[in-house]
Amino acid sequence: MIKMSYNKPDEKSISLFFRAIANIKRFRILVTLNEKGPMCVSQLEDLLDIEQSDLSHNLKCLLNCKFVNREYRGKEKVYSINDYMRGLINSINNHIGTYENYIKSCDILNVKETKNSNKLGIIKNR
Amino acid sequence: MIKMSYNKPDEKSISLFFRAIANIKRFRILVTLNEKGPMCVSQLEDLLDIEQSDLSHNLKCLLNCKFVNREYRGKEKVYSINDYMRGLINSINNHIGTYENYIKSCDILNVKETKNSNKLGIIKNR
C-alpha cells in the first residue's frame, strides 16, 4: 500500500534518493531523457552505449523512485523524465560548477585508478 | 591549482557531488550541523554516535567538497554547514516526501537484510 500524501522524509528515503541519482549511468540516463526527450530502451542503448540489461536494471531503479515515467508503445517501453528531476538537475549546476575542482580533488570519494580498475566508472562507456 | 569561477559541471563532478551526500553518515552530519549549528568533532561524536576516525574521514570528504566549512578553536576544529547545502536539503524534502514510499520500495537500491548485514547502515548507530 503506497500512499501519495506529503510526509517529511526520513533519513532512509533521503539516502536512497541520493544513492539513486549518484550513479553515473543513472544520471546520464536522466540527462539524456531531459535533453533529448522521451525514448525507448533501445534508443538509450544506442545513445549511451550501455548494455541492454544494465540499462533495464537502472531504468527500473529510476522508475521505482519516480525519477522517470514509463509508457507502453507496442513492444517498446518509452521512458521520460519526471518534471521535478528536470528542475533539480538545473538547480544544482551552479553550486557544483563553482566548487567542481574541490569536489574532484576529494580523496575520500576519489580513488586512484590502477591498470585493472576504474573506480569511478566514468571514462569507460563513453 | 583550484579555480573558483563558474563552469558548467561535468558528469564526474555531478556524480561525486551526489555520492558525497548519498552517504547516510555524511548526510546526518550535514543535518546536524544545519539544525544545531556549528560544532567540533567531539560534539558530533556525542550527538551522532559515530566513531571518531570515521567522523574525521567523512568530515574530510564534506570539507573537500565544500559542503562544510572549518574553523580552528584551540585544539578543536569547528565545522559548520555551507549555506547552499542548507537550502538544498530543504528544497528536496517535498519531492522525497511525496515519493518516499516508492523510493523505499526500490529493489535495486534496497537489499534485504540478513542476520549479519545491514546493507543500508541506517538503523544502527541511532
Place this chain on the structure above:
DNA sequence: TTATTATATGACATTTTTATCATATGATAA
C-alpha cells in the same frame, strides 16, 4: 619537558554496489 586532549590519516578487512551473463517474458510478425 612530558602528558593529555582533540583530531587526522593510512592500511586494509568488510560490506555494498555495479556489471555481466544467461535466461525469461511479452508483444507482434510471419
Place this chain on the structure above:
DNA sequence: TTATCATATGATAAAAATGTCATATAATAA
C-alpha cells in the same frame, strides 16, 4: 503456431565504498 524483437529479471563475479584499527599530528596543560 513459431520466430523475432524489445525489454526485464536473477544470479553472481568484479569493483568500489565503508568501517575500524593502529598510529600520527598538533595544541595545550601540567
